[in-house]
Amino acid sequence: MKNDEKILEIKHLKKKYDDTVILNDININIYKGEVVVVLGPSGCGKSTLLRCINGLETIQEGGIYLNGEKISNQDKKMHFVRQKIGMVFQSYDLFPHLTIVENILLGPIKAQGRDKKDATQEAEKLLERVGLLDKRNSYPRQLSGGQKQRVAIVRALCMHPQVMLFDEITAALDPEMVREVLDVMLELAKEGGTMVIVTHEMQFARAIADRIIFLDQSRIIEESTPQEFFENPKTSRAKQFLNVFDFEVVKHSDSNK
Amino acid sequence: MKNDEKILEIKHLKKKYDDTVILNDININIYKGEVVVVLGPSGCGKSTLLRCINGLETIQEGGIYLNGEKISNQDKKMHFVRQKIGMVFQSYDLFPHLTIVENILLGPIKAQGRDKKDATQEAEKLLERVGLLDKRNSYPRQLSGGQKQRVAIVRALCMHPQVMLFDEITAALDPEMVREVLDVMLELAKEGGTMVIVTHEMQFARAIADRIIFLDQSRIIEESTPQEFFENPKTSRAKQFLNVFDFEVVKHSDSNK
Amino acid sequence: MQDLGIRVLFEGKNLIRLLGGLWVTLRISLLSAAISIVLGILLGMVMNRKNPITRAITRVYLEFIRIMPQLVLLFLVYFGLTKAFGINLTGETAAVIVFSIWGTAEMGDLVRGALQSIPKHQYESGKAIGLTQLQIYCYIIIPQTIRRLLPLAINLITRMIKTTSLIVLIGVVEMVKVGQQIIEANRLTVPSASLWVYAFIFFLYFIVCYPISRLSACLEKRWKN
Amino acid sequence: LTGCASSSKVTNDVSSEQKTETTDTQKDDNAKEETSNGTARTLEQIKESGEIVIGVFSDKKPFGYVDENGEYQGYDVYLGNRIAKDLGVEVEYVPVEAASRVEYLVTAKVDIILANFTVTKERAEQVDFALPYMKVALGIVSPDSALITDASQLNGKTLIVSKGTTAETYFTENYPEVELLKFDQYSEAYNALLDGRGDALSTDNTEVLAWALENDGFSVGVDALGNIDTIAPAVQKGNTELLEWINNEIVSLADESFFHKDYVETLAPVYGDAADPESLVVEGGVIEQ
């Protein structure tokens, strides 16, 4: 569900750690309701890109704009900006000393100063949607990995972000749990949420994406629809990357020692 | 590559932890050169099965036989038996205080009492095959996850085991590393090694297996060829299990709020 | 007065005497540390057994040592033992005994912790390559335990060195005592000697302990993973 | 005077009683085990071993201290050296603490204590004193601004003393109202007085007189408090032979005015004019008041 309202603009972004360039001349526009999946080999800078968007890293050149307003390298007002950008990380990043519902409410109440009753009601509604209402007073350690990631998504959602960033949030999960988390994301996508997703689940990427961005060696190499990208990658690097996920059957009856 | 020589026989195996039955009446025969993949939902007892075979767990009923000789619950001679059964675990289980080559040689030299020069030569040959000869004097912490698992495989191989057991050895790896490890296993399979593999990589399972064993709720539910299992599962449980790995495309142009 | 004070340090053999005192300090703490490490390893292995009796005994021993000030232990052994059993101990022997008793408890607890912190899969992968129980201990568990322990053991040495400052109170002539002798010998002529002598002893302790604790911190960092 | 009389009586009683009890078997045991058990060595064993072990102070100048060359010096050590010479043995000095001097003898860590050991009733129950070789009275030094001229003025005030000294015992028994601030070391006690941590300081009068001379603003307001106490060598209870030998030695040393010489050598340089040798030195174990 994509319309013409640009939410996020990334212009000529350059990010260096010390002297190594991690991201170089990155240009991305993200429209309201769009789901963008970022793919690329390990270490190509996908996480770094999301972290730059969320202001967790300063950038060296270019700019990032949210609704036309510059948000890159704005240390002072960054916490306001982050309230509009939700982010979920790979490692279960819930706060272990708070219950599930406290985890979710910390942002709305302390950062946004919302009414506690109001926020609690919403939190519970969201928890119900991801099937975790009964865990509201549990602590994170009492939850499975998949449950934790669903709570992390709810925590981000409860801030009413304009964009959601997901960084390989299923990478550390068992297959069944992967599924329950991805289902929540598919649901969000259906409802028209704007999302930037980094993932290694190719089938999932293909199913959810409006647009695929393929990063390699600190640059955007390909940018296309999922169909095009998976069936007909333009560059050899993308082809090579996709190859990793295919296996040739070992013909046991043929091979012999 | 399967012939009629039975290497491993599991007869009416029953395994309990305290009072909960984890494995119930398991019967499996494994023939020389055969590759058996064990599938099943999380917690169904796949790891426990491999651990029983390797004598890391005592069993409550039934027996396990290697070349016709009973090996279950034989505490005294178990270390001799284990020299004939190689096992690789999910967690990188290299010994952190030894270099790569020392890790590999510990078994052949100390457990089998082999000649050091001989064993070293073989270890180096094996390392070369998995592309890690240059790391021979590194320590495990200097290796990536995929490299560590390849070393773990070499460590098991160097003992000349008759059967190799692999327990989700790629579960904690990045996709590219998954590939490099699985490739090593495919290679072994081609050469006619006898293997029992637990994995969550369905494509890989399909490619490498001679036979699939599907475990659920402590029993063997299905036992068939990969083709049959993936294309035409007999039980509804297996269907449900395989479903987890399929995604329906979210039609963004259709769904709208 | 102030310049007079520092002069005291360089009179006659005073400097050498203070260093001699430092040697006594080091001798006692290194000897005790060595004994503690050996006995502590044994104790740690005993504590790891599941036998309830040894557990109870070691627990009481550990708890008693943990909460008794070292100075009290020194008095107990130095005066108490002699009196109760008519055993005649020199202050230095008493100090070594006390420090060894104390250090063994500390070390034992560290060893127990280190043994328990070796992940279970290390034992299992040792088994999986066909090693016997003994071989697993020799080649896998003990070397790894030592890496975890060494920094802590070295740390124990600095703590022993610092604690030797107490043995002056049971009359052992070590660095502090020599310092007091110097102060006393000059008390009528150089009243500010105490400032300088104590500052110098403070400095000597620091010079000795600082490198050792740095070494321990370095090793710990290096062997962390 | 009374203190002396009572102590020497105790000494004599004990020596006459226990003279016969030292048997040959005991000697043999001791010879083997040296000082490893709680029984002191006999005179014979000491001579045999060629070395006598004497407990002295290492930090009480000018009675027993270690000089800047690491040598033991002082009034007590002067006597110790002579005893060793006359016994024909080497001497080993063991530094002792005021509070643990009795323990050193009881547990046979030393053969003799020559550490400014004041003769008291309680101590005489634990050890055997030989004839005295010195006498002292207590003195009290205090700041000129609030000079203490009588011990009773101290009631409710803080008096600084050194642990294990006669002053500590004396005030604990006779002036329980006086608050005592106790230090292990003399210098610590003096420093405490200088720093104003107490109203006065009490110890042997010779000592305070000498100190007051060096420190302006302080004077000795009381220079002879209580009874005159005697200071004597001590040995383990029942070690009669050694005790007798020391007594004889002290008596015979009177012929050469040994302790006057001792005074000139060790105390005079420190105390100078502050003290009179006659108020301090005892020759031949005889107190002449």
Next chain:
Amino acid sequence: MDIQFISKYLPMYVEAARLTVFIAFIGILFSVLLGFICSLIRYIKIPILHKIVDIYIELSRNTPLLIQLFFLYFGLPKIGIRLSSESCAIAGLVFLGGSYMAEAFRSGLESIPNIQRESGLSIGLTKMQVFLYIILPQAVTVSIPAFSANVIFLIKETSVFSAVALADLMYVAKDLIGLYYKTDEALLMLVMAYLVILLPVSIIFTLIERKMRYAGFGNQSSF
């Protein structure tokens, strides 16, 4: 064993024990405060201050308390600062304890993974809020074992205060040995006194620690 003697001097021990506990309590209270401030300074890396804190911590951790006390008690008056035995004891204990507490808090702060800070930031909290609501509560919990070990260590260290004429338990025991030669009785009472003070402290901390270790957050029932 002289029961009469024991009962006669028991009040002295009670008084001394009270003093020991008092000094230890005040000293530990301020140690915690100082340690907390120092660890904050190091955590935030306040420019010059954090170097000073580093030096303080190394000095304090690598020298014995006894010498620190002698210095405070006999050294400082020479430059015109005179502290009473009590203040000296407290100052010494705080000087020593501050660094130990700082290290305990530091290891707590360092043990909190960076992802916790980042996810706090990413839900729009300010840096201050992240510290207060996320880092601090976790760090304090993690430091509890080290903290309790330090408390026991510091209470034990009070035994050296007798050296600066503070009438604590050790001082009384030494007195009785020196004056009356009742070694057995004096030592027995000394050991009992420390047991009475430290055993409850040790047990309470063991319980708290166990609760923290096995239960963590939100599994109190398992304890």
